[in-house]
Amino acid sequence: MAQQRVIVVGGGLAGLAATIRLAESGIGVDLFSMVPVKRSHSVCAQGGINACNEVARQQGYSEYEHFDETIYGGDFLADQPPVLEMANFAPKIIDLLDRMGVPFNRTNEGFRDLRLFGGSLFKRTHFAGATTGQQLIYALDEQARRWEAEGRVAKYEFWEFLWPVIEDGRCVGIVAQDMRTMQIRAFRADAVVMATGGCGLVYGKSTNSVICTGAAAARCFQAGVWYGNPEMIQVHPTAIPGADKLRLMSESARGEGGRVWVPRKKGESRRPKDIPEAERYYFLEERYPKYGNIVPRDIATREIFQICVSEGMGVDGENQVYLDLSHKDPEYLTRKLGGILEIYEKFVGVDPRFEPMKIFPAVHYSMGGLWTRYERGSYQPASPLPGHKSGSRAPIGAEIGQGMQPGSPINMQTNIDGLYAFGEVNFAYHGANRLGANALLSCIFDGLFCGKSVENYVRDVVASKGQADQVPQGAYDRVVAQEEAKQKRLMDTVGRGEVAPEINPYQIHKELGTEMTAACTVVKSGPRLEQALKRVEELKERFARARLSDSAAWTNQSFSYARAVGDMLTIAEAIVKGSAVRKESRGAHYRTDFPERDDAHFMKTTVAKFDPASAQVSVELVGVDASLVQPRKRDYTGKSAGGSVEKKAAASPAAV
Amino acid sequence: MSNPIGPSWYQRNYFLLRRLHSLTGIVPIGVFLIAHLVTNSSILWGKFALRGDGAGKSLIDGGVYYFAKEVTWINEQVPHLLLIEITLWVSIAFHSILGVVYAMSGKSNTSRYAYQDNWRYTLQRVSGYVGIAFIFYHVATLRWGWKFLVPGGTQWSHHYSASTLALALRGSAEGMTTWGLLVSLFYMLGVTMLVFHFANGLWTAAITWGVTVSANAQRRWGRVCTGIGAALMLAGWSSVIGFAMLSPEAARAQENKLLGKSAHAVPESSSSEVPARPE
Amino acid sequence: MNLASSNSISAQPGRTIRFRIKRCDGPGKPSYWQAFSVSPEAGANVLSCLQQIAANPVTADGQRTTPVVWDAGCLEEVCGACTMVINGKARQSCSCLVDQYAPNDGDEITLEPMSKFPVVRDLWVDRSRMFHNLKRVKAWVPIDGTYNLGAGPRESHEQQERRYALSTCMTCGCCLEACPQFLPEANANKWDTSFVGAQVLGQAHLFNLHQTGEQLASDRLDVLMGQGGVSDCGNSQNCVKVCPKHIPLTESIAALGRAVAVHSVKRWFTSK
Known part of the structure; x- marks a missing residue:
């Protein structure tokens, strides 16, 4: 039997953590990235990474409080069990990073130093200078390189993910394109992990890197993967x-x-x-x-x-x-x-x-993303507990497996079997608003904790359905043909003479960014959203007529860009529609026409689905698992039940 | 390894060769350079080293006397002189050949990165090339007696070390000839380059061997090397200028004194050592 | 309005500047120069001007051409992707402010791809040699695995600062571009005997400084003693001057010089 293989798309923190965990378990990993993985957007995170630690614990802090803060900060939109698992697992992640050599700031005695960050009264944020994200990704990059040197990991850098190959309801590989030679080809895999980050570029200019188009997520979305809470976009x-x-x-x-x-x-x-x-x-x-x-x-x-x-x-x-x-x-x-x-x-x-x-x-982070599943862990209280009082005794310990079932194959798996979504690209953990220094945590947590789930899935699926190399070639050829046709259609538009702004992809993207920033960030309203939707439709129509200016068959960057603009339009539509459906204000989502939170109707995930036949996005509401802690009003003015003092939060370094 | 049959001898001994290259630049070559320039510059300060003997002499006469005495001592009293010389020549050849190989492994870029350190990088290599040419000329003409390369055809002799050197630099006994001037300028250039090469090499060697690790230590050691370089430069230039301006006739008077001869006696060893002196 | 109008830089608002760009259609194809006129936006940097050119690729003399290709990522000088040679010197283009480089109407900025790496297209070069060299010196901490084994070694504040400084290296290649000893090498088979350059020396030093990373120090020093190792440094010290992260690369080089000296003596006396 050939070695089992998993494809990881995206080489940021989530993708690298998954790669390392899988390689370690003996599975071969093909790691795809549009950039050398060391240059992924994770490098931009400055602030730090949260985890309960010994000092904070002795002052009254606990993993449970970290969980409660995260749920509260996310305005009770996140499914609670995975968040509990993440908070409980967090200290182990810090220890591991420490062992990998991350130069965490140190106290005089040589212990890891901590800083205060928004959303907590306790110092629970570990940091490495002003570039924590960079330091963390370098540590993971080095470990991945070690596996690469041993032949367990093969890197495909400067390769762009184009489409998942789904056969019989399970994902058995991907189609990708070499950004230099422009070769389009299929890769087989027993499972695929999407770790492709956020979609800031839908807003034109954001704090995101130029690669954060959300195109990879949009392609999965169009291939049938659901998208959760698209409207939840954090603005810094x-x-x-x-x-x-x-x-x-x-x-x-x-x-x-x-x-x-x-x-x-x-x-x-x-x-x-x-x-x-x-x-x-x-x-x-x-x-x-x-x-x-x-x-x-x-x-x-x-x-x-x-x-x-x-x-x-x-x-x-x-x-x-x-x-x-x-x-x-x-x-x-x-x-x-x-x-x-x-x-x-x-x-x-x-x-x-x-x-x-x-x-x-500026648009900074997408809490929403590909919809994922999980298997509940062992902690199942008869009824949700009231909000945790800061510094009080935690109702439960921090044993692993209370939130999510460790190693369950469905953890962070999308609605498509064998297709996982890790890190910012999924919708789990952050609800309607992300707390500062929780992003790095969720990415690495997914990779390490749910990496085990991928491993188990691969072993199970191979036993029951056979390896991906037994899947008929036609399944792959069909997707390659689809992508080649897409490319041909765009490349055929290249002509002589000037491209009118109306059909220039750069101009379309620019207008999309302007419209999305104006209508779909800080302040939203029903009528404005309706207008935005019309605008997106108009841009989509213009994009269908778009013209390119470079016919090169080698390293055609403007073609890759134009193709991504089309995908961004799809994500934009999901964001606008999600915003329109959510007739309340919650976390980062603020509607002038519905300024209050409405738990009765909207403590629900907006799940966007794409209908390939009509090319339309529809949105439905699905209940949130709030079985662990009761929702309460989110209030940072200093008197809240959550007890977080806003003054401190504002004075502390940025949540980034 | 790129080589399928395994690393070559050169590759296996790469580090040893690199470090020997660095070492030979200091010992023996650098040490010899210091001794050599100190001795040669005594043309200007030798009078003061003569203690009582120098009392009646002019500055230059004293210098010549002292210099000639030192050279005689080196050539007649120092044991195993040939062995020392061979060691030196082998070291210089080793340092030169490897130096050229190493210098050719880089490509100077001072036009784009015109930093002082980068200029010194380039100059280190240029000075190495010039130094090799100069040392070859210097040793060939004055030690091996390749008279055809000396303007005026002077044969250097350690009995008449100062006067024959002056003649070799001046081109004739009458005064500075055009060729003599060129030779003297070549000496100035050669000495300047070698002193720079040595002082800068001392600075880089401290980094190569990891003696100066911090940037500040490198800066401090740089100042020391500049000092050493300046002192040696002074010694080198004064030697060349001193001998180029030295009157062979006056020098020979002192040399004869040292040899215990009358001022006008014709040297015994070889009539060709000193060209016919106008009466 | 120009950002510069309200600050200390006296860049001329509404001006037109020229970009001279060294282009190349692909590996093995000849290079050629093209000029573009750009009216920089407020607060423009080289990358935003390149974006402008890509949106409407017309040369200064009105010829339609293909969009210029370049490499970019974070645009805030932490990913290292957008390094190129600007007015003759290697640097990141995202932090290269046009107001400073071309403050007056008609001023010119030249852009070239880095010369030490093979060009993919236009300003985009292939720096895989840098990543390959990291493997050569095992630039990682050899941990037992990702399962929970408690915290890492304790470390003094000073040591952390030393390692942090080295660990900010973003593999951008400025130090190599400026190094007179690091030369282009298209043949990947020769990389293992070619000079590694300051980037890798800094990283080897970084991992030798870590308590667990030090376990591979001997392997690293063996590599750095060989051809293309630390001895190939010519001490021009350009690396430390062009490093955008101000990494004390020359200190790493000296520290490694000492380490290999000690290592070689030790090895001579103790190895079997």
């Missing part, structure tokens, strides 16, 4: 607007006394320093006298958004406001915020110690 309040992307500005800039303002006069042309105090509109301080500039993240985001988009008062007529630190002592700023101010200076060329920064909220 302070990012640096750039011509090419939006870069994070840590929230600690506000915590250290940064003041947010716009000129009172629309179309002001004076330099900020020349605008007298009386002509500056410190809108957060005026509208929220109690908290001023350190209002919670979602409020800051909404206000900045409204000042610019609805009231048109953005600096220089653009979507941006001033975040001003120039009134503070430059030396103090260097000491407290040196690193993050350097980032601004590097990418804007302006020293924020002397000139106000320009910032704007």
